[in-house]
Amino acid sequence: MVPDLTMRGQDDPHGRTLITRPPTVGQLAARVHDLAARPDGWWPLAGFGTVPVSIPLDEVDGVRAWLATWPPGYRTTVHVHGKTRVSTLVAGELAEVVIAVDGVTERPLKANRVRVHGSRAHAFTNPGPAYAVTLHA
Numbered sequence: 001m002v003p004d005l006t007m008r009g010q011d012d013p014h015g016r017t018l019i020t021r022p023p024t025v026g027q028l029a030a031r032v033h034d035l036a037a038r039p040d041g042w043w044p045l046a047g048f049g050t051v052p053v054s055i056p057l058d059e060v061d062g063v064r065a066w067l068a069t070w071p072p073g074y075r076t077t078v079h080v081h082g083k084t085r086v087s088t089l090v091a092g093e094l095a096e097v098v099i100a101v102d103g104v105t106e107r108p109l110k111a112n113r114v115r116v117h118g119s120r121a122h123a124f125t126n127p128g129p130a131y132a133v134t135l136h137a
Contacts, residue, residue: 027063028063028086029116031060032137035057046069046133048069049069051071052076064137066137067136073127078097078099079121080120085117086114086115087137088114089113090111091131092130092132095108096109097123098121100121
């Protein structure tokens with residue numbers, strides 16, 4: 001008898017539903033890093049209005065990505081993400097306000113550094129005079 005083996009990436013020959021795992025933080029970070037290195041693919045899509053604009057980009061290996069623009073002076077409401085996300089600031093200025101049991105901290109986001117956003121309460125503000133542009137996965 002030949003053992004029943006299923007190779008990774010192939011459908012199950014028995015018709016069972018295969019469980020897909022969510023992308024790891026490393027996969028999310030790599031996706032955002034790769035996108036940031038190729039602005040010709042997404043920069044023309046950026047929208048600059050009086051409210052933030054979120055533009056879906058492509059999905060690669062189960063990692064969905066999007067582009068966001070933030071008008072000067074804009075502040076989000078405090079929110080919590082249901083799952084881990086990552087982002088990177090590619091233009092302008094953004095600050096993150098994190099609310100935790102030990103207090104509230106506000107820190108500027110550094111350009112071209114991937115930031116991991118877990119399940120904590122936070123908000124973003126654009127303190128700068130120009131639009132901020134971020135990439136997310």
